[in-house]
Amino acid sequence: MTTTTKLTIPLLPLRGMIVYPTMVLHLDVGREQSVKALEKAMMTDEQVLLVAQKDSAIKEPTSDDLYQMGTIAKVNQMLKLPNGTFRVLVEGLARAEILEHLESKPHFMVEAKQMVDQPMTNSNEQAALTRALMEQFEQYIKLSTKLNKETFDSVTDIEDPARLSDIVASHLSLKLSAKQKILETLAVEERLQQLITFISNEREVLHLERKIGQRVKKSMEKTQKEYYLREQMKAIQKELGDRDGKTGDVAILKEKIMESDMPERILSVALKELDRFEKIPQTSAESSVIRNYIEWLISLPWAKETEDNLKVSHAEKILDEDHYGLEKVKERVLEYLAVQQLTQSLKGPILCLIGPPGVGKTSLAKSIARAIDRKFVRISLGGVKDEAEIRGHRRTYIGAMPGRIMQGMKKAETINPVILLDEIDKMASDFRGDPSSAMLEVLDPEQNSNFSDHFIEETYDLSKVMFVATANNLQTIPRPLLDRMEIISIPGYTELEKQHIARDHLLPKQLAAHGLSKGQLQVREDALLKLIRRYTREAGVRNLERQLATLCRKAAKIHVSEQKKRIVVTEKQLETLLGKPMFRYGMIEEVDQVGTATGLAYTAAGGDTLAIEVSIVPGKGKLSLTGKLGDVMKESAQAALSYIRSRAEKLEIDPSFHQNNDIHIHVPEGATPKDGPSAGITMATALVSGLTNRAVRKEVGMTGEITLRGRVLPIGGLKEKTLSAHRAGLTTIIIPKDNEKDLEDIPESVRESLTFIAVQHLDEVLEHALVGE
Template sequence: MSENTKRNIPLLPLRGLLVFPTMVLHLDVGREKSVQALEKSMMDNSEILLTSQIDLSVDEPDKKDLYQIGTLAKVKQMLKLPNGTIRVLVEGLERAEIITYLEEDEYFKVEMKLLFEDEKEHYSEELAIMRNVLGQFEQYVKISKKVSNETLQSVQDIAEPGRLADVIASHLPLKVAEKQNLLEIVNVRERLLHILDILNNEKEVLGLEQKIGQRVKKSMEKTQKEYYLREQMKAIQKELGDKEGKTGEVEELRTKIAEADMPENVEEKALKELGRYEKMPSTSAESSVIRNYIEWLVSLPWKEETTDRLDINHAQTILDEDHYGLDQVKERVLEYLAVQELTRSLKGPILCLAGPPGVGKTSLARSIARALERKFVRISLGGVRDEAEIRGHRRTYVGAMPGRIIQGMKKAGSANPVFLLDEIDKMASDFRGDPSSAMLEVLDPEQNNAFGDHFIEETYDLSKVMFVTTANNIGTIPDPLLDRMEIISIAGYTEIEKQGIAKEHLLPKQIKEHGLSKGKIQFKEDSILKLIRYYTREAGVRSLEREIATVCRKAAKMIVAGEKNRVIVTPNTLENMLGKPRFRYGKAEEEDQVGAATGLAYTTGGGNTLSIEVSLAKGKGELTLTGKLGDVMKESARAAFSYIRSKADELKIDPDFHEKLDIHIHVPEGATPKDGPSAGITMATALISALTGRKVKKEVGMTGEITLRGRVLPIGGLKEKAMSAHRAGLETILLPAENEKDIEDIPESVRKGLKFITVKHLDEVLKHALGEKDEDN
C-alpha cells in the first residue's frame, strides 16, 4: 500500500445522511465543530472526510457515535446562509477508513487510509452481474416512478461496475445503516450482488404496495359511488316531498345500534337486519316487521345498570318506614345487601313472598327496589294461560311482540331492576302451552343469563335481575318452579301489628286522601281496636283500610254539612258511623257443648277457626258429610269413624252404634269450600263427644291429621292457625308433637295469650279436649 493512501484530515459528522463516492450533494452545516472542520478543510486542500452518525438523536457526537468507514470528499462550494448555517457542495471521491482520532476539541481531525477496490480479476463476471443489475433497476424505475428517466439514462451510460453500484445505491430509498453496509463492501462483485438483492426486495415491496393501493382505490371508489347515489336518492326524495325518506331513517337506526352497547353477536344481527331493511321497499309488509324488530333490539338495556346503594342502615330505615313488622323478609333483603357489598358479584336472588291477601307483598317488593335504589317493574301473571306471554311470539306472526319479561326489561331501562312477578300461583295452562314451564328458565340463576325470547331470537342476560314473586297459595305452584324460588312466608298480622299499621300508615294516608287533617279528625286508641275486632276478620289490612276510609268519608260529610268542626272517633260513635258490629269477638263457643269441636284451618286468606258439629239420630248407620267438603276432608272423617269403631269398647261406646245410629257431620259456613287433612282430630273429637255424651271444652282449639290407628300427624300453617285461634279468643291449642318446632315462628304477643299442648295420639287429645259427661243428655 503506497504512503499517499494515508493522510491526516478534518472530519465532518453527517446526521441521517451518507455520501457515496462519485456522488455530488448539497449539505447544510450548523454545528460548531462541523463549521470549524469545514474552515480548516478550505484552508488546506478543500478535502474532508464525511462519516455518518450511528444514532441520529445525538446532537454532539463523540468518536464512539460515528462509523469507522466514510467517504473522502472534496468541498466544491461553500455559502453562508442568513440564519447562520453554511451550505456546502461536496463531491465524494473514495472510500476511507479512520485509523485514529488526532484531535477532538475544536473539531474532529483523524488519520485515515483510503480503501481501493480489488483488482479486476473477475471482470467478465462483474459485467454479467452489472447487466442484470441494470435490467432490475430499469424495472424498478418503471414500477417506482420515484426515479426519472434521465437518471436511468445517466446510469446506463456508466461503464465501471463499482461506480454503477454506488450511483444506483444513492437512488434507492434505503436507511442510513443499509447504505453504510454498501459503503463498507469494498469488493465490487459482492457489492453488485448485494444491490441485486436489494432491487429484488424493493420490486416485491412496490408490487405489494401497488396491489394494496389498487384495493384501497377500489373501496374508495365504491364508497364514493355509494355516497353519490345516496345523495342522488336524497335529492329525488326531497323533490318528491318524501322528507328524508328511508335513507335518513336507516342512518338514524344505524346510529342507535352503535349507541346501544349491544353484545357483538346481537349488534351483528341488528346490522344484518338493517341491511335487509335498507334494500326492501317501504311498501313491503316485512319492512315494518324488520323495523319493529330493530327498534326492540336498540331499546333493550343490554349493559346499562343502576348502581346499588349497599348501605344496610339506609335500607333498614326505608323498609321500616314503608312496612310494619315483616322482620323475616327485611332480614333476607339486608343479608343480600351485606353479601353484595362483600362480593360485588352475587347473582340476583329469586324470592317468593307467600301469604294471604292484604299483608303487603306487592308493596314490599317496591320498597326493596327503593332501598337498593334500583328500577322497579311489575307484571301480573294472574290468568296468564299462553306460553308466548312469557317467551314472546316468533316474528313470522302478524302483530308478534316479545314476551312480558323482555317488555318489563325495556320498561325498566336497566339490566338489574327489581322485577316483581305478581300472583305467580294464578297462572294456568291450556292448549296454547304452559306458561309456568316457560318461567322455569326465567327463575333459574344458572340458566337465566342466556334467556331466549322467541321474538328477540338472541339470548338476553337476566342474571343481574332481582326477581320477587308473590303468591297466596304455594300449593298450586308446580314443584319444579317452586324449587327455584326461596319461599318467605308472610303470615297474617296480629292484633297488635294491625294497630301499629293503622296508626302509622293507614290513618295518615286516609286522612290525607279525604282532605282532612289531624285537627279535624281524631281516632281514639280503643276505637281502632274495636274496628279491628268487630268490623274486620282478615289476615291482611285491606278491609281495615276500607273501614277507616268509610269513617273518614262520614267525618268529611259532617264537617262539610256544618254539623261538627272536629270529629272524635270513639267506640260509641263508631257504631253510629259503621252500624252494628259485623263479627263476634271472644270465645269461639259460648259454653262447653256435646258434639261440637273447634278446629283450626289454613286458608289463602290466612288462618281461621272451624266449628265441626256432629248430630246422631236413630237409623241404619249412615254417615252423612255436609259443608262443601273436599275429598281429603271426607276421607279424614271416614278415617276417624273407622278408628272409633275399632276402639268402641275402650271409649265406652256401644259397639253396634254404626248399625243403630245415623251420623251427620256438618262444617258450618256451608257455602265456603273446605279441604285438607288437618281437621282429622277435630272430627274424631266431635264424633266421640256426640257418642259418649262428654262435652268439648269451649276454650280448646285443635289441629292435626289422624290415622286409622289414632296417631296424630303433623300439619302446615301453624302460625296462621295460632293467630286465628288468638283472634277468636281460644286459650288452648292442641297440635301434633312434630309441629313443636313451628311454635317459635308464632309472634310473641300471640304465644303469650295461648297455651300450646303437643299430642302424639288421639287418647291425649281426648284427655285435654273432653270434659265430664253431660248428665242431661
C-alpha cells in the same frame, strides 16, 4: 359611479321575481296597494319602481320587507281582467336605489336615485368575459329542458355587455337572492363574472339531473311505473345526500344503534337487519317488521346499570318505614345486601312471597327496590295462559311482540331492576302452551343469564335482575317452578300489628287522600281495636283500610256540613258512623258444647276457625257428611270413625253404636267448599263427644291429622291457624308434636296469650279437649 338627480316615484312590490332594465314583460297585479301605485304612475309620467319582496309569502309588505335596489319601469299598457286583477305591460328602464320611504298608504311612495352601470375599461377583457358567458350559456341551454336554441339566438346579436348580462340573468333558474345580487351589482365586469360562476354551478346540477334520469330510465325498463318513481327518489337522495325519507330513517336508526351499548354479537345482528331494512322497499310489509325489531333491540337495556345502595342500615330504615312486622322477609333482604357488600358478585335472589291477600306482598317488593335504589317493574301473571306471553311471539306472525319479561326490561331501562312477578300461582295452561314452564328459564339462576325470547331471538342476560314473586296459594304453583324460588311465608297480621299498621300507615294515608289533617279526625285506640275485631275478618289489612276510608268520608261530611273542626272517634261512636258490627268478636262457644269441636283451618285469606258438629240419632248406622266437604276431609271422617270403633270399649262407648245409630257430621257455612288434611283430630273429638255425651271445652281449638291407630300427624300453616285462633278468642291450642318446631314463627305477643299442647296420640287430645274424666 355617477347618478342622476333624485326622483319621487310610486313603488310596486313584486313577489318571487326580479325585473331587469331593458326587459319587457307582463305582470298580473291584484293587491289594492299595488293597483293604487299603478294608477298613480298612469296619472304622472307612467313610471313605477319595481322592487322585489324578501319573502314572497307576505301579503302586505312593509318597507322592511323590501330590498333597497329595484328597477325603474315604464307602464306601457294596463288592462283589467274579468277576475278583478290588472295585467300590466312594463318595460325596465334603469336601476334605482331607494333613499327614503315617503309613504305606504294608500300605496308606497319613495324617493329614489337612478343608478348608472360602471362600464369596463379593458376592451380585451370585456370581449373575453362576454365570449365566456356566451359559451357557458350555450352549454346551459343544451342541458336545460326549459330553454331552447331560439333563446340563445335572441341574445347572440346583443353587443352591450351590460344589457347582455341582464338578459342572460333573466333566463336563468336562480334563487331570488342570487338574481337580486346581480341587480345590485353595478360593475359590468363583476356582473359577468358572477353570471359565469352561476351558470357553471347550474350546469353541474343539470348534468347530475340528466345522469340520475338516465339511471332511473334503465331501471324502469324492467319494472312498472311505481318502481320507477321509487328508484328515482332513491337516486336523487343518493346524489344530493338528502336525509329525508327512508335514507334519513336509516341514518337515525344507525346512530341510535351505535349509542345503545349493545354487545358485539347483538350489534352485528342489528346492523345486518338495518342493511336489510335499507334494501327492502318502504311499502313492503316486511319493512315495518324489521324496523320494529331494530327499535326493540335499541330500546332494551344492554349495559346501563343502576348502582346498588348496599348499606344495611339504610335498607333496614326504608323497610321499617314502609312496613310494620314481616321480620323474616326484612331479614332475608338484609342478608342479601350484606353478602352482596362482601362479594360484589352474588346473583340476584329469586324470592317468592306466599300469603293471603292484603298482607303487603306487592308493596313489600316496592320497598325492596326503594331500599337498594333499583328500578321497580311489576308484571302481572294472573290469568296468563299463553306461553308467548312470557317468551314472546316469533317475528313471522302479524303483530308479533316480545314477551312480558322483555317488555318489563324495556320499561326498567336498566339491566338490574327489581321485577315483581305478581300472582304467579294464577297462571294457567291450555292448548296455547304452558307459561309456567316458560317461567322455569326466567327463574333458574343457572339458566337466566341466557334467556331466549322468541321475538328478540338473541339471548339476554337476566342474571342481575332481582325477581320477587307473589302468590296466595303454595299448592297451585307447579313443583318445578317452586323448586327454583326461595319461599318466604307472610301469613297475616296479629291484632297488635294491625293496630300499628292502621295508626302509622293506613290512617295517615287515608287522611291525606280525603283532605283531612290529623287534628281534624282522631281515632282512639279502643275504637281502632273494635274496628279490627268487629268490622273486619281477614289476614291482611285491605278491608281495614276500606273501613278507615269510610270513617274519613263520614268525617269529611260532618266537617263540611256541621262545621266541626275536630272529630274524635271512640268505641261508642263507631257504631253510629259505620253501622252495626259485621262480625261477632270471637268464634268460641259461650258454653261447653256436646258434639261440637273447634278446628283450625288454612284458607287463601289466612287462617280461620272451623266448627265441626256431630249429631247422633237412632238409625241403621248411616254416616252423613255435609258442609261441601272435599275428598280428604271425608276420608278423615271415615278414619276417625274407624279408630273410634276399634277403641269403643276403652272409650266407654257401646261397641254396636254404628249399627243402632245414624251419624251426621256437619261443618257450618255449607256453601263454602272445605278440604284439607288437618281436620282428623277435630272430627274424632266431636264424634267421641257426641257418643259419650261429654262436652268439648269451648276455649280449646285443635289441628292435626289422625291415622287408624290414633297417631296425630303434623300439618302445615300453623302460624296462620294460630293467628285465627287468637282472633277468635281461643286460649288453648292442641297441635301435633312434630309441629313444635314451627312455634318460633308465631309472634311473641300471640304465643304469650295462648297455651300450646303438643300431642302424639288421640288419647292425649281427648284428655285435654273433653270436660270430665
